[in-house]
Amino acid sequence: MIRMIARRLLIGVFVMWGAASVIFVIVRAAPGNPATVFLGPDASPEQIARLTESLGLNRPLYEQYFSYLGDVVRLDFGQSYRLGRPAMAAVLERLPATVDLTLTATAIAVVAGLILGLVAGSRPGSVVDRVVSAATIALQSFPTFWVGIMLILTFALGLRLLPSAGVGTPAHLVLPAVTLALPFTAIVARLTRSSVTESMREPYVQTARSKGLTERQVLIGHALRNSLIPVVTIVGLQMGALMGGAVIVENVFAWPGLGSLVVDSVANRDYAVVQAVTLLIAGIVMVLNIVADVLYTRLDPRIRTESRS
């Protein structure tokens, strides 16, 4: 177990190095001198030259690369020219909003997905099953940003039940979290449905039935319980997609998290912040993937012996 975690962490360090390098390449390949961007259009050539010097932009590329890697290890991404303070501090300030959003969305997706999947999977081929199947296909196909706007149109502007954008009260969280949760609800529901129908054919379900348990007990205590293992894994594996979805959803609802920050920073060429956000998100996704992997092995005794890469 410990060896497996250590191995995963080692790969994780490698992946973070790779991710940092990818970002370095993209930002360096971008047109325009960062010093010019930093100082704005009114800067004199001397100012630009001085900043280019102090940012080390005139040094050989490999030297820049290594000093950049050093900065990454120290989590120092330099100053944000737009916000006038260290990029990482600005990013960390936005982190809680994104965590709130993604955690709420995950909770909604898991609960709703399990219920839908259980209902559909317990009666395969029934009307309910077909409706759920059709709904999951639709939910996975709708563009998230459009769904968000439609929810605003219906619940904020039409029914006037919920605020349309911004933060403050828990009510502000409802629409963004639901929007983000919908496609993942569909994924969890599909997975739960197929694993419930599968386990309904397993011998242990037959045993449970024959010892006189009610259908509900069989479903929840045996079929659903065994479906939880793949659900844990899929939730872990979907963390990347969830963070990606959050980037879009935050922009629809003016949610002040990492997603709206990264889009603003990209649009304004605030590379320090872009680097900090993307690497932070990559790090979070990686850690969560490892956690999901470990949980998965803990939960399922059948695969505890075999170590996955």
Next chain:
Amino acid sequence: MTLPASSKSNQAERYAAAPQGNVTQTSHKHETKQNTPSPNATNTFEFRGGGTVLARVPYFVIGLYVLVAVLGPLLIDYDPVHTPLPDRLLAPGEQTTTGGIAWLGTDALGRDILAQIVYGARTSLSIGLATVLVACVVGVTIGIVAGYARGWLDAVLARIIDVLQAFPAILLAIVIAGVFARSVLVVVLALSVTAWISFARVTRGVALSVRERAWVDAARVMGVPVRSILGRHILPFTIGPVVALATLEFALVVLAEAGLSFLGIGLPTTAVSWGQTIANGQQYLETAWWISTLPGIALSLLIINIGILGDQLTARYGHRRRQN
């Protein structure tokens, strides 16, 4: 991406066991997939679940979109820079000052929504097609070589994929498309950077199992050059899964492009895109619901139908994959 690695290789195995004649036949079938299927298609195509008529709906809908994308701009004039302000925010069906009827309404600058949907279809489909093409060529080549060669080449591929997947795909696309100058090409490349991965995965799996088969050994022993082995003895077996995957990947790419345009990243401002129209309508939701709503319906309908088609093809060719 999903856990059952074993089932993936099983499916590849099953596929590999199919006689070669079948492969060429099915690949031929798919070239016509965007038009209505030829009458004799029913003989070889059995859809899982549902009647054949219902199962054809996606072909019909997707064909319609292709038709609109190709012919629509010839029939409808649209100039994003031309902004007849007296016609602004007309509801669907109202008359414009020039005497025409805005069937789907107009936006805040008086531009016709129907025309934006038609031109947007062209943008979405061509970017989707170009991206899937690039991703497919790159992914299949890398996947086949890695699966055939195994060893360090394969290990390097696995690590590259690990690194690229550290980022949410859309985030990487936002950063790449955002830092470079706005252009269609940049958007295609930004989306291809992650889209090739699944092609490489699937092809690698097929190549890994096919390389062990007798005719590949025979070719090797006879001294057939590696390039010919890859092209003639392994590549044909990847066609089925790759076509199924390309369909699903196309849907993801079109969604991602719409997302980028919605965020105002990537495409030139003169380009017409569904995502952009939806974004433009967001501030007029209260007065003009149609601006954001209608292009979204067009986009969703397309994605749903491609998804269903992709699921049909996937059920036929194995390799389960339909997430996000």
